[in-house]
Amino acid sequence: MSQRPTNWAGNLTFHVEHVQRPASIEELRKLVARSSRMRVLGSGHSFNSIADTDGDLVSLSDLPGDVAVNAHTASVTVPAGVRYGELSQQLHAAGYALHNLGSLPHISVAGSCATATHGSGPTNGNLATAVSSVDIVTTDGDLVTVGADDDGFSGTVVALGALGVVVGMTLSIEPTYQVQQIVYDDLPVDALDDHLDEILSGAYSVSLFTRWQASSIDHIWVKHRTDHDEWSGGPSWFGATRAEEQRHPLPGMPPEYCTQQLGVAGPWHERLPHFRLDFTPSAGEELQSEYFVARSDALAAIRALDRIRQRFAPVLQVSEIRTIAADGIWLSPCYQRDMVGFHFTWIKDAAAVQAVLPEIEHALAEFDVVPHWGKVFTMPPEAVRSRYPRLDDFRDLARSYDPAGVFRNEFVDRYIFSD
Numbered sequence: 001m002s003q004r005p006t007n008w009a010g011n012l013t014f015h016v017e018h019v020q021r022p023a024s025i026e027e028l029r030k031l032v033a034r035s036s037r038m039r040v041l042g043s044g045h046s047f048n049s050i051a052d053t054d055g056d057l058v059s060l061s062d063l064p065g066d067v068a069v070n071a072h073t074a075s076v077t078v079p080a081g082v083r084y085g086e087l088s089q090q091l092h093a094a095g096y097a098l099h100n101l102g103s104l105p106h107i108s109v110a111g112s113c114a115t116a117t118h119g120s121g122p123t124n125g126n127l128a129t130a131v132s133s134v135d136i137v138t139t140d141g142d143l144v145t146v147g148a149d150d151d152g153f154s155g156t157v158v159a160l161g162a163l164g165v166v167v168g169m170t171l172s173i174e175p176t177y178q179v180q181q182i183v184y185d186d187l188p189v190d191a192l193d194d195h196l197d198e199i200l201s202g203a204y205s206v207s208l209f210t211r212w213q214a215s216s217i218d219h220i221w222v223k224h225r226t227d228h229d230e231w232s233g234g235p236s237w238f239g240a241t242r243a244e245e246q247r248h249p250l251p252g253m254p255p256e257y258c259t260q261q262l263g264v265a266g267p268w269h270e271r272l273p274h275f276r277l278d279f280t281p282s283a284g285e286e287l288q289s290e291y292f293v294a295r296s297d298a299l300a301a302i303r304a305l306d307r308i309r310q311r312f313a314p315v316l317q318v319s320e321i322r323t324i325a326a327d328g329i330w331l332s333p334c335y336q337r338d339m340v341g342f343h344f345t346w347i348k349d350a351a352a353v354q355a356v357l358p359e360i361e362h363a364l365a366e367f368d369v370v371p372h373w374g375k376v377f378t379m380p381p382e383a384v385r386s387r388y389p390r391l392d393d394f395r396d397l398a399r400s401y402d403p404a405g406v407f408r409n410e411f412v413d414r415y416i417f418s419d
């Protein structure tokens with residue numbers, strides 16, 4: 001008997017017996033037209049049931065398609081299933097770059113954008129903000145293109161897979177650039193009281209890593225663009241000490257799995273992700289959660305989490321704090337607000353993690369906390385829905401694309417459509 005497919009983390013077994021892999025757009029369109037229930041699987045890196053279905057689960061991994069750079073419009077058109085790792089290499093070779101990347105290059109472009117995946121940086125919107133047009137196979141098998149000037153575009157990119165099968169996307173690009181990655185160890189927590197904003201906006205992309213165990217932040221990861229100002233941080237930055245050796249965010253994991261640090265300048269796609277494409281990212285054995293609050297509440301939220309750290313630290317591997325710029329995307333957690341994300345890499349013990357999540361969500365409730373669409377959370381659906389002022393617009397859009405709900409699943413019904 002064949003084993004049913006799982007997500008990357010292995011914490012979720014999909015309901016289907018196997019994933020269907022059409023080899024052409026025509027085959028995909030026929031598959032869609034005759035399906036009564038369907039979801040698309042990207043690279044399967046989400047930690048919850050967002051991609052699951054009791055109908056057809058389809059992967060675009062066998063679809064042909066090329067990455068096509070258009071220098072005239074400063075854009076690139078990509079097959080939706082391409083991974084950021086491969087796309088970035090081709091873009092850099094052609095002399096171009098994206099504005100940002102997530103912590104790992106292994107994830108697909110369409111799947112990442114569908115869940116508002118982000119990197120870090122006070123002026124960097126999430127990865128979906130680079131999208132200027134989307135090609136979608138809709139429920140009757142038609143192929144439609146929706147551009148930034150079309151009605152409803154703001155609901156189209158971060159759509160949780162609920163509009164149809166995204167087969168192509170066009171993304172904004174810029175000339176390729178170099179980044180230096182510098183890690184600082186042991187930031188005294190007192191520095192956060194007076195300097196949190198300066199630290200988080202001190203470079204193009206900044207991440208704080210902490211295990212919430214001591215009176216210091218374990219590491220600051222600074223990613224500095226060399227075409228911006230000179231990197232001014234010396235051997236010490238806000239009381240943290242510049243690392244003389246390569247680091248991994250997780251204690252005990254091989255540092256060589258991470259992209260080059262130590263201030264050695266290199267291409268954007270070999271510095272912006274924390275993890276290298278040719279190695280397992282993060283721990284492998286893990287679960288993840290992430291919660292967003294307004295950046296103006298960042299310090300108060302850190303204090304709120306610090307007050308309950310003894311409750312969640314025992315099941316935590318490491319936590320990452322980073323910033324994401326506001327956008328106008330209806331289902332983006334950063335809709336019209338600059339946000340800070342509190343990410344948690346947990347041990348792979350679902351019951352233990354489920355037990356601490358409500359405490360974290362409670363501690364952050366006063367800040368109108370929003371969960372990451374692709375990670376583990378326990379917030380009630382009505383609380384999640386209340387964070388999205390354009391929810392009704394998205395519902396109308398989804399119904400106009402898919403009146404029969406072919407592309408819905410239990411997750412989308414629960415967090416978007418139920419009242």
Ligand SMILES: Cc1cc2nc3c(=O)[nH]c(=O)nc-3n(C[C@H](O)[C@H](O)[C@H](O)COP(=O)(O)OP(=O)(O)OC[C@H]3O[C@@H](n4cnc5c(N)ncnc54)[C@H](O)[C@@H]3O)c2cc1C
Nearest residue numbers: 042043044045046103108110111112114117118161166374
């Ligand atoms: C080790 C690790 C590190 C991570 N780091 C980050 C990080 O730095 N920042 C961050 O924000 N997140 C991060 N994540 C979360 C991850 O980026 C998201 O879960 C993202 O959705 C993964 O993309 P995917 O292609 O695997 O999507 P999947 O999990 O496969 O799918 C996600 C959703 O997209 C839909 N979808 C996928 N492809 C299509 C398509 N072609 N058409 C329509 N719908 C589609 C699916 O139906 C599903 O609803 C991390 C995850 C892991 C495992």
